[in-house]
Amino acid sequence: MTEPLFLRACRNQPTERTPIWLMRQAGRYMAEYRAVRAKVDFWTLCQTPELACEVTLQPIEAYGLDAAIIFSDLLTLLPPMGAPVEFSKGHGPVVHDGVQAAADVDRLKHFDVADDLGYVAAAVRATVAALPAHVPLIGFAGAPFTLASYLIEGGSSRQFMKTKAFLHQEPAAADRLFALLADVSADLLCLQAEAGCRALQIFDSWAGCLDPADYADWGLRYTKRMVDRIRARHPGVPVIVFAKGTGTYLDLVGQCGADVLGVDWTLSLDRARALVGPSVSLQGNLDPGRLFGPWSALQPAIDRILDAAGDGTGHIFNLGHGIHQHTSPERVGELIRYVQQASAARRTTQG
Amino acid sequence: MTEPLFLRACRNQPTERTPIWLMRQAGRYMAEYRAVRAKVDFWTLCQTPELACEVTLQPIEAYGLDAAIIFSDLLTLLPPMGAPVEFSKGHGPVVHDGVQAAADVDRLKHFDVADDLGYVAAAVRATVAALPAHVPLIGFAGAPFTLASYLIEGGSSRQFMKTKAFLHQEPAAADRLFALLADVSADLLCLQAEAGCRALQIFDSWAGCLDPADYADWGLRYTKRMVDRIRARHPGVPVIVFAKGTGTYLDLVGQCGADVLGVDWTLSLDRARALVGPSVSLQGNLDPGRLFGPWSALQPAIDRILDAAGDGTGHIFNLGHGIHQHTSPERVGELIRYVQQASAARRTTQG
Numbered sequence: 001m002t003e004p005l006f007l008r009a010c011r012n013q014p015t016e017r018t019p020i021w022l023m024r025q026a027g028r029y030m031a032e033y034r035a036v037r038a039k040v041d042f043w044t045l046c047q048t049p050e051l052a053c054e055v056t057l058q059p060i061e062a063y064g065l066d067a068a069i070i071f072s073d074l075l076t077l078l079p080p081m082g083a084p085v086e087f088s089k090g091h092g093p094v095v096h097d098g099v100q101a102a103a104d105v106d107r108l109k110h111f112d113v114a115d116d117l118g119y120v121a122a123a124v125r126a127t128v129a130a131l132p133a134h135v136p137l138i139g140f141a142g143a144p145f146t147l148a149s150y151l152i153e154g155g156s157s158r159q160f161m162k163t164k165a166f167l168h169q170e171p172a173a174a175d176r177l178f179a180l181l182a183d184v185s186a187d188l189l190c191l192q193a194e195a196g197c198r199a200l201q202i203f204d205s206w207a208g209c210l211d212p213a214d215y216a217d218w219g220l221r222y223t224k225r226m227v228d229r230i231r232a233r234h235p236g237v238p239v240i241v242f243a244k245g246t247g248t249y250l251d252l253v254g255q256c257g258a259d260v261l262g263v264d265w266t267l268s269l270d271r272a273r274a275l276v277g278p279s280v281s282l283q284g285n286l287d288p289g290r291l292f293g294p295w296s297a298l299q300p301a302i303d304r305i306l307d308a309a310g311d312g313t314g315h316i317f318n319l320g321h322g323i324h325q326h327t328s329p330e331r332v333g334e335l336i337r338y339v340q341q342a343s344a345a346r347r348t349t350q351g
Numbered sequence: 352m353t354e355p356l357f358l359r360a361c362r363n364q365p366t367e368r369t370p371i372w373l374m375r376q377a378g379r380y381m382a383e384y385r386a387v388r389a390k391v392d393f394w395t396l397c398q399t400p401e402l403a404c405e406v407t408l409q410p411i412e413a414y415g416l417d418a419a420i421i422f423s424d425l426l427t428l429l430p431p432m433g434a435p436v437e438f439s440k441g442h443g444p445v446v447h448d449g450v451q452a453a454a455d456v457d458r459l460k461h462f463d464v465a466d467d468l469g470y471v472a473a474a475v476r477a478t479v480a481a482l483p484a485h486v487p488l489i490g491f492a493g494a495p496f497t498l499a500s501y502l503i504e505g506g507s508s509r510q511f512m513k514t515k516a517f518l519h520q521e522p523a524a525a526d527r528l529f530a531l532l533a534d535v536s537a538d539l540l541c542l543q544a545e546a547g548c549r550a551l552q553i554f555d556s557w558a559g560c561l562d563p564a565d566y567a568d569w570g571l572r573y574t575k576r577m578v579d580r581i582r583a584r585h586p587g588v589p590v591i592v593f594a595k596g597t598g599t600y601l602d603l604v605g606q607c608g609a610d611v612l613g614v615d616w617t618l619s620l621d622r623a624r625a626l627v628g629p630s631v632s633l634q635g636n637l638d639p640g641r642l643f644g645p646w647s648a649l650q651p652a653i654d655r656i657l658d659a660a661g662d663g664t665g666h667i668f669n670l671g672h673g674i675h676q677h678t679s680p681e682r683v684g685e686l687i688r689y690v691q692q693a694s695a696a697r698r699t700t701q702g
Contacts, residue, residue, distance in 0.1 A: 158509070161640055161675055168644025211616040211638045211671075213655060248598040248618040265562040267599040287562045289512055293519025304564060320562075324512055 004134045006067040010199055010238035010260050012281045012314040018306065018343035019066035020336055021138075023242075024322030025059040026071045029329060032058045042087045046073050049122035056127045060135055062329070063336045067136050067199070067316075070124050070192065074142040074203055075150060077184050080116035081108045083151055092156035099151045099166070102173035108151075110180055113187045120188065121195040128196035136199060139192025143204035143243070144181040144222035151177070160209045167218055174218070182222040186229035193234045201240040202226060202258075208245015216252060219243060224256040231257070240283060244321060251275040264320035269308035281314035286335075288319045291327045295334055302338060312343055355485045357418040361550055361589035361611050363632045363665040369657065369694035370417035371687055372489075374593075375673030376410040377422045380680060383409045393438045397424050400473035407478045411486055413680070414687045418487050418550070418667075421475050421543065425493040425554055426501060428535055431467035432459045434502055443507035450502045450517070453524035459502075461531055464538045471539065472546040479547035487550055490543025494555035494594070495532040495573035499525070511560045518569055525569070533573040537580035544585045552591040553577060553609075559596015567603060570594060575607040582608070591634060595672060602626040615671035620659035632665035637686075639670045642678045646685055653689060663694055 002008070006019040027033055033055050037045060045051050052071040060068050075085045075093055086094045099105055114121070120139075128137050149163045150156075157163070167174045189200045207219045227239050242262025243253045254261055254276040263272045263284035272282055290301045309315035317339045323332070353359070357370040378384055384406050388396060396402050403422040411419050426436045426444055437445040450456055465472070471490075479488050500514045501507075508514070518525045540551045558570045578590050593613025594604045605612055605627040614623045614635035623633055641652045660666035668690045674683070 159640070159675065161643060161677065164638070164640030165643035168641065168648045171648075208617065209640075211641075211652070212619055213652065214638070245596075245617070248622065266559065266596070268563055271599065287515070287565070289510070289515030289560075290519065290562075292512060292516035297519045297522075301562070301564065324510065326512065 004066070004136050004198075006136055006316065007198060007238065009314060009316045010240070010281055012259075012279065014313050016344060016347055017340055018309070018312050018315050018317050020317035020339045021065045021067040021069065022059070022319050022323050022332070023069075025065060025069065026055045027323060028325035029323055029327040029332065030058055030062065031329070032062070042073075043085075046071070046076060047119045049119055049126050052119075052123035053126040053130060056123070056137075057130055060131065063333055064340075065135070065336060067138055068127065068131055069138040069140060069201070070120070070127060070197065072120055072123070072140065074140075074146065074205070076117060076120065077113070077141070077188055078147070078150065080111040081184070083108070093150065094155050095150050096154075098154050099148070099177060102170045105173045105177045105180075108177070108180060110184065113184065113191045117188060117191065121191050124192050124195035124197055137197050138199045138201055138240075139189055139195075139197030140201040140203060141185040141188045141192075142181075143202050143207065143219065143226070143241075144178040144185065145210070145219045146204050146206045147181045147185065148174070148177055149206050157206075160206060164209075164214070167214070178218065178222040179225065182225040183229065186226040189226070189230055190233050193230070193237050197237070199238045199240060200230060200234075201242060201262075204241065204243035204246075206245075207243040207253075212249040212252060215243075215246065215249060219246075220252055220256055223253075227257045242283070247272070254280055260316065262318070266320075269305060269315065270310070273310070281316060282309070283316040283318050285318070285320045288321050288324050288327070291323070291331045291335065295331070298331065298335065299338065302335065302342070306339075306343060306346060312346060317343070355417070355487050355549075357487055357667065358549060358589065360665060360667045361591070361632055363610075363630065365664050367695060367698055368691055369660070369663050369666050369668050371668035371690045372416045372418040372420065373410070373670050373674050373683070374420075376416060376420065377406040378674060379676035380674055380678040380683065381409055381413065382680070383413070393424075394436075397422070397427060398470045400470055400477050403470075403474035404477040404481060407474070407488075408481055411482065414684055415691075416486070416687060418489055419478065419482055420489040420491060420552070421471070421478060421548065423471055423474070423491070425491075425497065425556070427468060427471065428464070428492070428539055429498070429501065431462040432535070434459070444501065445506050446501050447505075449505050450499070450528060453521045456524045456528045456531075459528070459531060461535065464535065464542045468539060468542065472542050475543050475546035475548055488548050489550045489552055489591075490540055490546075490548030491552040491554060492536040492539045493532075494553050494558065494570070494577065494592075495529040495536065496561070496570050497555050497557045498532045498536065499528055500557050502528070508557075511557060515560075515565070518565070529569065529573040530576065533576040534580065537577040540577070540581055541584050544581070544588050548588070550589045550591060551581060551585075552593060552613075555592065555594035555597075557596075558594040558604075563600045563603060566594075566597065566600060570597075571603055571607055574604075578608045593634070598623070605631055611667065613669070617671075620656060620666065621661070624661070632667060633660070634667040634669050636669070636671045639672050639675050639678070642674070642682045642686065646682070649682065649686065650689065653686065653693070657690075657694055657697060663697060668694070
């Protein structure tokens with residue numbers, strides 16, 4: 001039996017059409033999701049396997065996507081390290097007892113993910129059991145730079161000045177912090193692979209605030225450490241690295257050894273391909289903002305992406321960022337059907 | 352008499368060293384600035400020519416920069432259009448009576464900049480009279496996309512979803528809005544040139560949220576309209592366009608016809624040069640976050656930028672964004688002295 005479409009695309013193998021999934025596809029834009037969230041808070045949803053499973057399955061059932069991604073949050077591993085996270089309404093996450101000084105790094109705990117994040121593995125097992133065989137489940141976790149920025153800034157940030165100050169003023173402590181985060185986050189990904197995830201995505205959501213030299217030192221180096229650690233234990237599981245905003249040095253990101261690189265909408269896929277060479281797959285790259293326009297404006301944008309992906313081999317269609325909560329579910333359905341049909345038609349024409 | 356160093360660099364002519372100025376160089380990181388701001392609010396400071404002149408001169412006197420930029424704000428032209436702006440402490444600007452629907456565009460006034468923004472011209476005249484002859488004064492204004500985003504979002508934004516929705520849902524009204532903003536903003540730049548500014552910078556601070564096709568339609572097109580309108584009246588005045596976050600398609604930005612393109616820190620200057628060709632000058636591109644580290648970490652970053660600028664012709668040193676308010680003034684002084692000395696030494700060695 002052939003592997004699912006999405007996994008073959010991750011491995012840069014020819015596919016009969018382009019697979020599609022959407023970052024944050026289980027989310028507030030769906031009425032089904034909001035109905036679940038009306039009953040529990042965000043953290044409870046993340047930590048209750050049957051609920052996380054339920055919302056993970058919602059977009060698969062509604063839209064026939066080609067991959068599912070387990071419902072969870074990048075910050076799940078901070079509380080067991082000793083940094084509680086609060087999700088307050090209308091604000092981003094607030095991280096307590098984070099890292100203000102070098103000494104704070106040594107206070108953080110190197111915990112066992114199987115003990116403290118067993119709820120993630122349980123959600124993965126329940127979801128894999130419920131998913132159709134042709135829809136693989138993706139596990140995910142954060143890259144060290146992005147996780148560290150939450151610890152150092154105490155939450156979200158626009159300019160990441162505290163984080164940059166810490167890296168440059170305390171490079172030895174930052175190295176200890178990033179190495180710890182790389183190992184714990186890689187362990188969390190391995191836990192998800194062991195529970196049944198068939199691909200793993202590393203999110204480096206804020207890496208794009210770094211210049212190329214800082215990215216080499218503080219992004220690439222520790223992302224590669226994660227990829228190496230995962231490979232050693234799960235050599236057959238494709239690893240996707242999405243470092244948002246790094247299109248000007250995507251070749252550098254590619255040196256982490258990922259199977260698939262996420263691309264945001266600012267870099268066209270043909271330029272991305274020219275930067276990273278033929279062997280890696282590319283995932284992206286529709287601007288989520290384009291889903292706010294009419295179909296007549298959206299379709300040409302989708303076509304441009306399919307055009308820029310050449311013959312479509314090694315391309316996984318996605319947004320260039322998580323889907324926005326005010327997106328119209330109808331537009332999402334149109335997007336998914338169109339990508340699946342148009343990419344199949346293109347293969348037929350080309351073949 | 353030869354033209355000032357900065358202007359020769361804008362014209363891509365050989366210079367004996369690399370000129371340097373810093374975006375937002377008159378700002379909160381300077382005690383002298385904070386002393387003035389303690390007495391008046393931000394809007395009053397913008398609108399009082401003698402105070403705007405005073406703070407514009409402060410960094411020139413303190414650091415010997417190679418260009419001054421008039422103290423003002425991108426949003427000065429919104430109130431005369433009928434959209435009052437409020438700067439509340441700890442928040443970004445709040446724009447009232449902005450654009451929520453197509454009909455709101457036709458409510459906006461096409462005012463005469465000389466009448467309503469005469470205080471900008473007065474500040475320019477006072478500053479030019481006080482500046483040494485070798486330090487040109489830069490005038491500035493916003494690009495249509497960035498200005499429109501403030502009107503549509505009602506202030507700052509992270510994702511610009513309302514703006515994107517408006518562009519795609521109401522393209523005809525958006526065209527009227529952008530054309531109006533282009534003309535008024537170009538007129539404001541011309542007013543500054545007539546009052547004595549010897550270079551003009553167009554800030555497109557949020558253009559980087561657009562994909563290349565949207566940038567072509569909604570960034571480039573109206574920025575070029577501004578450049579053309581300025582050229583027709585002031586053919587000898589160099590125009591700098593800084594579209595932050597557009598490094599993945601800087602070649603497209605370059606099609607606006609600017610003399611100088613600003614480059615943020617995510618794109619190295621040698622890559623920028625490869626994208627835009629030899630005829631345009633480049634301005635940038637140190638990460639303001641690097642000023643938070645020790646000199647030992649900052650100096651190699653400056654050297655990398657000077658290296659990437661080749662022989663230094665057509666390079667104006669700057670940050671890749673405005674200087675942060677918590678930057679150490681000592682570090683700023685070190686940066687400026689080092690760029691001026693090291694770039695001169697490189698020219699001698701190369702010559």
